[in-house]
Amino acid sequence: MERFKSIKSLMIICFTSIIVVVLLLTGTSLYKKFNDIAIHYATQSAQQLMTQVKYSLDTYTRSMIDVSNTLYYKIIKNQSIQDNTFTNQMSLIQTTNNHIANLAIFKENGELIAANRYMHLNEAVDVTEEEWFKNAIQKQENVHFSSPHKQVIFQDNNSPDVITLSRVVSLNENGNIIQGVLLVDMHLTGIKNICAPIKDSDIGSIYIVAPDGGLVYGDLGAFEVGKFNEAIKNEVTVFEEDKRLITLQMAGYTGWKVIGVWDLTKLLVDYDTFQNFIIAVFVVGFILCIIGTLFISSRLSAPLYKLQKSMKLVEEGNFNIRLPEEGEYIVSELSKTFNRMVERIKGLKHEIVTEQDDKRKKEMEVLQSQINPHFLYNTLDSIIWLVEDERNEEATMMITALSRFFRIGISGGKTIITVRQELEHARNYLAIQKIRYKNKFEYFIEAEDGIMECLTLKLILQPIIENALYHGIQYIQHQGQIHINVWEEEGVLIFSVQDNGVGMEEEVSTKLLEEGRTIQTKGSGVGVQNVHRRIQLYYGIEYGVEIQSEVDEGTTILIKIPLEG
Numbered sequence: 001m002e003r004f005k006s007i008k009s010l011m012i013i014c015f016t017s018i019i020v021v022v023l024l025l026t027g028t029s030l031y032k033k034f035n036d037i038a039i040h041y042a043t044q045s046a047q048q049l050m051t052q053v054k055y056s057l058d059t060y061t062r063s064m065i066d067v068s069n070t071l072y073y074k075i076i077k078n079q080s081i082q083d084n085t086f087t088n089q090m091s092l093i094q095t096t097n098n099h100i101a102n103l104a105i106f107k108e109n110g111e112l113i114a115a116n117r118y119m120h121l122n123e124a125v126d127v128t129e130e131e132w133f134k135n136a137i138q139k140q141e142n143v144h145f146s147s148p149h150k151q152v153i154f155q156d157n158n159s160p161d162v163i164t165l166s167r168v169v170s171l172n173e174n175g176n177i178i179q180g181v182l183l184v185d186m187h188l189t190g191i192k193n194i195c196a197p198i199k200d201s202d203i204g205s206i207y208i209v210a211p212d213g214g215l216v217y218g219d220l221g222a223f224e225v226g227k228f229n230e231a232i233k234n235e236v237t238v239f240e241e242d243k244r245l246i247t248l249q250m251a252g253y254t255g256w257k258v259i260g261v262w263d264l265t266k267l268l269v270d271y272d273t274f275q276n277f278i279i280a281v282f283v284v285g286f287i288l289c290i291i292g293t294l295f296i297s298s299r300l301s302a303p304l305y306k307l308q309k310s311m312k313l314v315e316e317g318n319f320n321i322r323l324p325e326e327g328e329y330i331v332s333e334l335s336k337t338f339n340r341m342v343e344r345i346k347g348l349k350h351e352i353v354t355e356q357d358d359k360r361k362k363e364m365e366v367l368q369s370q371i372n373p374h375f376l377y378n379t380l381d382s383i384i385w386l387v388e389d390e391r392n393e394e395a396t397m398m399i400t401a402l403s404r405f406f407r408i409g410i411s412g413g414k415t416i417i418t419v420r421q422e423l424e425h426a427r428n429y430l431a432i433q434k435i436r437y438k439n440k441f442e443y444f445i446e447a448e449d450g451i452m453e454c455l456t457l458k459l460i461l462q463p464i465i466e467n468a469l470y471h472g473i474q475y476i477q478h479q480g481q482i483h484i485n486v487w488e489e490e491g492v493l494i495f496s497v498q499d500n501g502v503g504m505e506e507e508v509s510t511k512l513l514e515e516g517r518t519i520q521t522k523g524s525g526v527g528v529q530n531v532h533r534r535i536q537l538y539y540g541i542e543y544g545v546e547i548q549s550e551v552d553e554g555t556t557i558l559i560k561i562p563l564e565g
Contacts, residue, residue, distance in 0.1 A: 015293040019286065027282045034278070039245070039264070046247050046262045049198060053206055053260075056194045058252040060099070060186075064165045065143060065253060067097055068184050072169050073387055076105065076182070080172045086114035101162045102151060102185035105169070108137065113171070113180065119154045127153050136166040136181045143167045145254045147214040148188050161188040163216070191217050204262035211255040218259075382436050394435055401431040408458075415538075418565070419486060419493070420452040426461040426484060433469055441473050441480030448487040455565035456493065457538055460531050464497045464545075464557050467528050472501020472555055488563055492543075495559040503554050509547040528557065535561055
């Protein structure tokens with residue numbers, strides 16, 4: 001009996017100690033792991049929202065630069081300042097750009113030459129002492145953006161809050177070239193509208209900080225004032241004690257810092273619930289285990305040896321073993337629990353496979369987001385060149401095609417679009433490239449009746465066409481041709497892109513689709529392999545890209561996806 005009591009006491013002490021240690025270690029590790037994962041996904045969500053805000057902000061400020069370029073290169077440089085049509089032309093530009101508040105041209109001495117409407121200067125204000133004016137004069141090679149302010153230089157009692165773009169321009173005064181300053185005031189409400197969805201959602205706040213440290217947008221609260229200087233130096237900063245996340249991105253054109261201050265409790269909707277659940281589970285588990293230990297210790301002294309032998313096999317790595325569910329109740333229950341644990345391990349393996357599938361889907365999204373910025377830059381350079389060459393009709397065509405190209409490319413964040421939209425996207429891209437390539441090629445697009453509303457993964461034609469132009473058409477001496485055809489065949493939707501370029505050897509075409517080959521962005525957009533991988537990730541390995549090519553004869557690329565819609 002004494003021996004039994006000793007064993008029982010030893011079992012109670014051992015089991016209790018083990019349970020406490022295991023629960024503490026496991027609970028701490030799981031809690032920390034979950035916390036790290038939760039913050040990681042919260043950071044990703046916040047950065048995605050920040051990227052959307054930054055893109056909209058860049059587009060907005062770029063529109064100001066475009067207006068100033070149009071005004072300077074199409075009007076100011078082509079007319080004398082004595083021409084009294086300046087005001088009408090500037091009013092027309094302002095009318096077609098409702099985000100523009102004021103347009104004005106000044107001489108270097110501050111004299112107003114023209115404005116978008118007939119306004120008089122405020123005699124109490126010296127224009128030459130305005131910060132935007134001095135920046136333009138002192139740093140003539142740059143376009144300058146001011147901090148938000150009310151435009152006080154005009155006699156206008158209803159002046160809205162604006163951001164001023166200023167730049168030095170060359171003016172023609174009776175045949176003499178003199179310096180002047182061009183002013184473009186942009187409504188601050190445009191920036192407020194860009195940031196409003198974040199503010200309205202109550203998950204965070206957006207702040208925009210100028211290079212000199214001035215606040216362009218936002219109202220700093222008590223938390224932000226205390227943490228801003230520390231966080232503004234890093235791309236991502238987490239303040240767990242305050243449940244805050246701060247993200248930072250640099251806006252283009254202006255040098256502004258776009259800063260997001262996010263409420264982690266709002267980004268992680270079920271964070272507190274899950275946290276409390278974990279604590280409750282472990283507290284309840286601990287209590288139950290202690291009670292169970294007291295009960296088990298009085299019943300396990302005899303059958304433990306048999307159970308120990310079975311457990312040894314598991315300890316040696318034999319996870320296929322199943323314990324017999326017989327004998328004393330507690331031993332039987334332990335055996336059942338052990339068997340359920342093994343089944344749970346199998347279930348976890350299945351979950352891991354599912355997670356890998358999700359990872360592949362995310363990889364597909366990453367591949368689809370690869371956009372070659374060189375195409376945009378080169379297109380904008382071509383537009384500027386056409387404008388400077390006074391080929392306005394071609395410039396207008398190119399701008400229209402570019403706008404439609406990106407509208408379909410963005411397509412509201414959708415992954416799947418119609419065949420009609422995909423062909424329109426390709427047509428806009430070809431229209432742009434035809435101007436850039438100086439009509440070196442012709443293109444033809446045909447689709448079988450009844451398939452225009454079928455569904456397709458977006459952005460699968462443009463990389464193929466870009467590859468045909470860059471590696472095929474570019475190097476031929478004769479007139480190039482690109483034929484795009486779409487048809488249905490036995491439940492498969494087929495896109496064909498055929499060119500009469502230089503072609504390629506079979507070895508080269510085979511390597512283009514090899515698994516593991518590094519995707520090159522230069523010259524071929526996101527690339528043929530990119531399209532092939534995205535299709536297989538989304539539809540399965542039985543679909544994808546096929547290449548048929550002969551040297552000096554041209555190349556035909558077939559894209560096959562399931563017929564849907």
